[in-house]
Amino acid sequence: MRPTESLRLAWRSIRGHKLRSALTTLGIVIGIAAVIAFVTLGASLQAGIIGDISPDDQRNSYGWAADPDTEGGPLAGAQPVFSQDDLDALNDDEDIDAAYGYMPLSTQALVYEGEISPQSDALVAAGPPYIRENTLEEGRQFEQGEREAVVNPAVAGQFEEDLEVGDELTIALQGGQQTTVTVVGITESSEGLSPFEGFEPSPRVYVPTDPFYTEDAAGAIPGGGGGGDGDGTDENGEANDGGEADENDEGGDGTDENETDTDAPDGPGDALFLAIVVEAESADESDIDRAKESALAYLESDESDASELLGDDLEITLQTSAELLQQLEDVLDLLQNFIVGIAAISLLVGSIGIANIMLVSVTERTREIGIMKAVGAQNREILGLFLAESVILGIVGAILGTLLGLIAGYLGAWYIDLPLVYPYEYVVLAIAVGVLVGIAAGLYPAWRAARTDPIDALRYE
Amino acid sequence: MATSGTGNEPDTDDTGTAVSLQNVRKTYQLGEPVHALDGVSLDITRGSYTAIMGPSGSGKSTLMNLVGCLDTPTEGTVIVDGADVATLDDRERTTLRGTTVGFVFQTFNLMPRLTALENVALPQLFQNVGRGERRERARELLERVGLADRADHLPNELSGGQRQRVALARALVNDPALVLADEPSGNLDTETEADVLDLFAEFHGGGTTMIVVTHERHVAERAERIVHLLDGKLERIEDLGSANASDEADT
Known part of the structure; x- marks a missing residue:
């Protein structure tokens, strides 16, 4: 039997049970939609943040002093330690273009x-x-x-x-x-x-x-x-x-x-400043590194006022926007992976749903399998037929889920006013996952269908 | 009996025998061995019309499964259209079944979600016949069984007699060496039964080898000979003469 004929027949069976098929794909739809929505939101969030860094901010390093154990973003747990004297000294440093509180x-x-x-x-x-x-x-x-x-x-x-x-x-x-x-x-x-x-x-x-x-x-x-x-x-x-x-x-x-x-x-x-901004000569990485090193070297040396205030507890953090963003992105990535992980569980549940329905379907259609075998259907053709059915369920679920996820992501990004970024590679991935889920869920039921004995199957009531 | 109206070319066998059983034994292990068939030898010539009779448990179904290449004998040889069924693997046996045997069942066994036309075309689907050709062939056969106007109906929209005619058309679609009918009129009322049996006679008249398994005498009498089975053994063969079926095709 030609593959297109398998698909045609499989599609007929699916259409024969509209409600059941719809409910079966729902698990996949929700799983894929959740993944796509969160990935879209995550990508949009990152684009929104990255898009906010203007190019000439890139030569700036942002510094503050805090307990090194303090978790959080910029300025978390910061203590004012930077004096005007320190800033003047930094301004005189030839590696540093400008320093201000x-x-x-x-x-x-x-x-x-x-x-x-x-x-x-x-x-x-x-x-x-x-x-x-x-x-x-x-x-x-x-x-x-x-x-x-x-x-x-x-x-x-x-x-x-x-x-x-x-x-x-x-x-x-x-x-x-x-x-x-x-x-x-x-x-x-x-x-x-x-x-x-x-x-x-x-x-x-x-x-x-x-x-x-x-x-x-x-x-x-x-x-x-x-x-x-x-x-x-x-x-x-x-x-x-x-x-x-x-x-x-x-x-x-x-x-x-x-x-x-x-x-x-x-x-x-x-006046002690809570934080300082150190501008390097250029956005060049080596210039930025030199500026940061010089600034840190001075601030931590005995010459500076800051070093006296630092004591044992505080440590100066001096980072560029890009570095700070990287930390934020890492947190976002972690969060996103976590959510995608949960969504993946719903995908797993969805595929179990497909497997379950396919098993029911195989049992229900035992007689049909017997008929097809009696009129010359090979085992692999029966296998292909049922596999095609579960793959179609998987793909339909993936497509609907992707659309739903993109819409949800779009609405979410629109609501929190982020630039919309569609993660196209995930759309391709979602379809691939749909196919894989279909195959994984359908393999055992299809195999059971294929090895059905036609004599028993024809007698099956 | 070696007529050649079916258009089937025997693979290796020129003797004009469609099915040949030699000392066939089929044993099921149900706690203790049960001999469903116990040393049956039988030749069915091409173009013949054979009825197989016997009470339940006589081995009718087992014989039918063997002849229909659904099963293999425990002992002895079953040769269908020149091929020794026991020596074939599952795939080859399936192919042989698809191309050589046409089934007609008591319960019609049509695919419920396929139209009459698609049901008739189904066996050709598994022989990789193109869609257009399949539909053409199926339409032609539906016409011959008098159901051209019902081609697009689903089985549950057809009467019992109509369904059995669709089943017969399906059995014939691959131009098989033999048509194997298991109680073809068991679910039909007397009038439709006559119609369907007339069709059998008509196709037999056209040269198709017919084997009908039944426990009803008047159905069996349509055949040229009746093979009586009892307790897995061949009891006797009753010859009704060749004129029988061919004449009745017109009545």
């Missing part, structure tokens, strides 16, 4: 034109290079020592009247103080600019570490140095363009002097 600051609200928008953790203090030119939609980077800010579209768009470059924004800090900044730039997207922020879109205001962190940190700590700034912030905002700005510039230098004066790097008046 990074500090997320707690806020209460953002105020624009009298309109108050409650907002916590919206403030990020960093060095000017943190705002990369190509991430700016309009305007420019903020400058160190100026009361300037770059905001992202999520902030710009949340007021009745959109924020524009040149507008003034008042920020209510956690401690109750207020500070007013001039918006000098708006970023292109609301997604995070570095792994420190996370990549999900959220309203953020980026400001220079000086004055906002150095000053506020000093001001926020009772009895700390740099007093007077705390109560002056409100007025500062008003007199921003005036001599105050110059004073701030000097203040920037002044803090350096202060530190040397107090001669206590861990003194309360000193």
